[in-house]
Amino acid sequence: MNKRYDYLEFLELHAGPEYCIYYKCANTNMMVFITLIFGPALPVLYIISLISIFCQYIIERLTLAYFYRIPPKFSDKLTLLNIKIMQWAPIPSLMFTFWLYGNKQMFDNKIDVIKTQGELTLSHHTFQEMHNSKHDINSSESALIYTMILIAIYLLLDKLYYIYHKYVTERTIDS
Amino acid sequence: MTYTKFSQSYYVITSLVIIIYNGFFYTMTKPFITYIGFHKVTKENSWTTFLIFLCLFTDMIVLPLIIGMNLIEFYDVHSYENLSIFKGKHTDFGALWYKDIGYQIVIVMLVFAFQPIIDFITEYLTLRIYRWYYKQTVYNAANISKTT
Numbered sequence: 134m135n136k137r138y139d140y141l142e143f144l145e146l147h148a149g150p151e152y153c154i155y156y157k158c159a160n161t162n163m164m165v166f167i168t169l170i171f172g173p174a175l176p177v178l179y180i181i182s183l184i185s186i187f188c189q190y191i192i193e194r195l196t197l198a199y200f201y202r203i204p205p206k207f208s209d210k211l212t213l214l215n216i217k218i219m220q221w222a223p224i225p226s227l228m229f230t231f232w233l234y235g236n237k238q239m240f241d242n243k244i245d246v247i248k249t250q251g252e253l254t255l256s257h258h259t260f261q262e263m264h265n266s267k268h269d270i271n272s273s274e275s276a277l278i279y280t281m282i283l284i285a286i287y288l289l290l291d292k293l294y295y296i297y298h299k300y301v302t303e304r305t306i307d308s
Numbered sequence: 309m310t311y312t313k314f315s316q317s318y319y320v321i322t323s324l325v326i327i328i329y330n331g332f333f334y335t336m337t338k339p340f341i342t343y344i345g346f347h348k349v350t351k352e353n354s355w356t357t358f359l360i361f362l363c364l365f366t367d368m369i370v371l372p373l374i375i376g377m378n379l380i381e382f383y384d385v386h387s388y389e390n391l392s393i394f395k396g397k398h399t400d401f402g403a404l405w406y407k408d409i410g411y412q413i414v415i416v417m418l419v420f421a422f423q424p425i426i427d428f429i430t431e432y433l434t435l436r437i438y439r440w441y442y443k444q445t446v447y448n449a450a451n452i453s454k455t456t
């Protein structure tokens with residue numbers, strides 16, 4: 134063991150741990166996804182998510198300055214990947230919200246009487262019943278329809294912007 | 309018609325399994341991606357992020373939806389009899405779903421919210437223990453062998 138090796142070993146021993154950016158990104162994505170998907174059912178998740186992001190911001194600012202070793206410089210690919218992942222969040226969120234806001238127990242107050250312990254209560258919330266229902270749409274359903282229209286417009290505009298950026302802006306820069 | 313009763317321990321065990329799976333994903337994903345090998349570190353990190361995200365998505369979004377699910381209203385009862393996992397008590401996102409699954413999601417998210425602090429404490433302690441161990445054993449052993 135020479136002196137150089139000792140010195141490197143000493144540095145390695147006393148340097149901070151590596152900053153795992155992939156792990157933090159995955160956690161943040163997951164937090165946003167869960168909040169967007171289960172948020173309409175459990176609105177407290179929005180507050181928890183806000184606390185989480187604030188907490189993460191403070192902790193990472195401090196730990197990157199004082200605790201971790203300096204991370205290597207990455208390109209913007211990881212950030213762009215995160216944005217791409219986030220773009221998919223509204224779709225499962227809408228599917229879940231659509232089904233949730235059609236719940237008959239919660240919004241139409243239709244509850245089957247439980248006669249024996251452990252008896253299964255049917256929801257009467259099926260695709261067939263939704264299709265055959267004669268009742269007027271309630272306020273939550275109309276709100277959902279408006280939301281879906283707005284999100285469809287958002288997705289359309291987003292795609293248009295993407296196409297514009299890809300085929301017009303980038304070509305202008307290249308030329 | 310009755311539903312298959314799962315005891316409270318079923319939900320506790322499921323939560324524990326989710327936490328163990330999460331830990332397993334965190335530990336195994338990076339070596340797995342490194343083993344596959346990419347030319348650039350950024351690409352390797354991107355794939356690791358994506359894979360961890362997929363695992364967590366399955367673990368924390370798909371699983372809570374499946375646990376205790378009952379699809380009896382959507383399929384023929386007799387042909388569906390063998391799939392006992394989908395014979396829980398939640399036919400929809402009703403009051404029972406909030407009581408069983410909803411609060412679990414909130415608790416998991418609360419833990420998740422303070423995970424940066426937990427991670428920092430864990431990493432700090434691990435680093436301290438590692439340094440102490442290294443100084444006590446490896447470093448001293450190397451010095452002793454060098455001097456003798």
